[in-house]
Amino acid sequence: MAHRILLRATALCVVIGLGLTTPAVADSGSAGLLAGSGTHASAPTPGADGGGDVLFPQAGNGGYDVRHYHLDLSWQPDTGKLTGSEVILATATQSLSSFNLDLRAFTVNKIRVNGSNAAIARNGQELKVTPAVPLRDRWPFVVQIEYSGVPETAIDPDGAIEGWIPTNDDGTQPTTPKADGVFLAGEPQGAPTWFAVNDSPKDKATYDISMTVPDGLTAIGNGSLVSQRSSGGKTTFSWVERYPMASYLATMTIGKFNVTQGRTPNGLPTYIAVDPSLQGGPNDPAPVLAKIPAMVDYLSNRFGRYPFENIGAIVDNASFVGYSLETQTKPVYDRPPRESTVVHELAHQWFGNSVTLGKWQDIWLNEGFASWSEWIWEEDQGGLTAQQQFDKLYADPAGPWGVSVVDFTDPADLFGAQGYDRGAMTLQALRGKIGVEKFDKLLRTWYNAHRNSNATTDQFVALSEKISGQQLDEFFDVWLHNPAKPLSW
Numbered sequence: 447m448a449h450r451i452l453l454r455a456t457a458l459c460v461v462i463g464l465g466l467t468t469p470a471v472a473d474s475g476s477a478g479l480l481a482g483s484g485t486h487a488s489a490p491t492p493g494a495d496g497g498g499d500v501l502f503p504q505a506g507n508g509g510y511d512v513r514h515y516h517l518d519l520s521w522q523p524d525t526g527k528l529t530g531s532e533v534i535l536a537t538a539t540q541s542l543s544s545f546n547l548d549l550r551a552f553t554v555n556k557i558r559v560n561g562s563n564a565a566i567a568r569n570g571q572e573l574k575v576t577p578a579v580p581l582r583d584r585w586p587f588v589v590q591i592e593y594s595g596v597p598e599t600a601i602d603p604d605g606a607i608e609g610w611i612p613t614n615d616d617g618t619q620p621t622t623p624k625a626d627g628v629f630l631a632g633e634p635q636g637a638p639t640w641f642a643v644n645d646s647p648k649d650k651a652t653y654d655i656s657m658t659v660p661d662g663l664t665a666i667g668n669g670s671l672v673s674q675r676s677s678g679g680k681t682t683f684s685w686v687e688r689y690p691m692a693s694y695l696a697t698m699t700i701g702k703f704n705v706t707q708g709r710t711p712n713g714l715p716t717y718i719a720v721d722p723s724l725q726g727g728p729n730d731p732a733p734v735l736a737k738i739p740a741m742v743d744y745l746s747n748r749f750g751r752y753p754f755e756n757i758g759a760i761v762d763n764a765s766f767v768g769y770s771l772e773t774q775t776k777p778v779y780d781r782p783p784r785e786s787t788v789v790h791e792l793a794h795q796w797f798g799n800s801v802t803l804g805k806w807q808d809i810w811l812n813e814g815f816a817s818w819s820e821w822i823w824e825e826d827q828g829g830l831t832a833q834q835q836f837d838k839l840y841a842d843p844a845g846p847w848g849v850s851v852v853d854f855t856d857p858a859d860l861f862g863a864q865g866y867d868r869g870a871m872t873l874q875a876l877r878g879k880i881g882v883e884k885f886d887k888l889l890r891t892w893y894n895a896h897r898n899s900n901a902t903t904d905q906f907v908a909l910s911e912k913i914s915g916q917q918l919d920e921f922f923d924v925w926l927h928n929p930a931k932p933l934s935w
């Protein structure tokens with residue numbers, strides 16, 4: 447929980463309508479409701495304040511399921527201030543006296559549940575909402591939130607920055623709230639830096655997000671641009687993601703961008719945005735980005751039809767960020783990407799974005815698959831074969847040994863080599879074990895069975911055994927569970 451060190455030590459408390467309260471008072475209010483209801487199974491109780499993830503226990507919340515987020519945002523570069531009006535459509539999965547959302551920083555100016563003012567209490571990124579009337583199990587409910595303030599960039603357990611990351615046009619990181627743009631990448635815990643969210647990868651939802659920025663800036667989100675309108679020196683970009691999306695994959699990256707729209711040979715719309723300061727020089731990303739249509743076709747042929755309604759890229763000049771992210775439909779790159787990085791982020795659209803992990807220890811289901819996809823793309827392009835990549839890593843004493851792929855418990859290891867390199871090696875070893883034909887069928891079936899949903903390592907193991915007809919306990923034990931370098935399998 448290294449995130450906690452960033453949070454304010456003082457619990458904030460903002461209440462609209464029901465008078466000033468504190469977490470303790472809100473709790474006693476719930477207890478009062480319970481007292482009147484006896485111990486009946488449907489008595490409203492508080493939803494859990496965490497999603498229970500081993501690595502990030504406080505991320506996400508219990509007791510409800512979000513179906514849709516509507517965000518109407520406005521950003522001021524001069525002050526760095528973000529103003530948000532949000533509507534959450536959710537369904538209760540228990541009778542709720544209160545529920546939590548995840549939100550960092552900001553002042554919450556107003557919050558309503560089903561049209562009535564609700565009480566809130568804040569503690570770090572936990573925003574506890576107590577509706578005027580308890581919520582019934584299995585009933586839909588609507589939350590309206592108005593908030594404002596200068597967003598806080600999150601710092602991950604491994605030291606990386608994430609979430610709302612202000613940028614300068616010259617590629618440096620701003621030292622004051624004033625900024626030229628924003629790089630927005632939320633894995634694993636960045637979403638609460640810009641909206642109130644049930645920040646669990648298990649709670650996928652659809653999104654429509656509008657962002658108003660001064661004329662001259664472009665705000666780029668997931669999915670499709672449904673409107674762009676200017677008035678009074680400001681432009682509002684409205685984006686819709688119609689497919690279920692995990693909150694960590696949401697983006698609204700802002701800056702000066704040159705945008706090229708087109709279609710792949712198969713007719714898939716493309717939206718490629720490049721920071722103009724990167725264009726025209728020796729590192730101009732255009733030649734690599736021009737391969738996106740061929741890459742998408744190649745991956746579609748291997749894994750199954752591309753999962754979403756369009757594809758693109760956002761290439762920013764912000765190398766201080768240190769990574770790129772497979773934000774849904776439009777990966778964000780902090781610099782001109784290498785070809786292998788682009789194919790990696792594209793492969794995530796299948797593995798990670800459409801088929802999404804349910805717990806963060808299953809990160810190899812994202813990174814192992816995307817890294818292995820780099821290998822097969824390179825093989826297809828006449829470079830090293832996937833087996834040669836495997837052999838190279840296997841021979842390396844400093845290779846991805848010593849950390850269990852799925853049983854690691856330090857959140858700082860989330861983006862470690864065990865998920866990327868050893869994850870990819872696991873797939874390549876499995877390919878050798880069950881044969882190329884069955885392996886290809888396995889990947890296609892995996893995607894088809896879990897698209898637009900969540901999946902687990904156990905499900906992957908079960909499917910591998912089913913398709914191969916082999917008992918693979920020992921194989922997955924040495925590759926995924928045992929930290930030591932596998933010696934035989």
Ligand SMILES: [Zn+2]
Nearest residue numbers: 790812813816
């Ligand atoms: Zn990745």
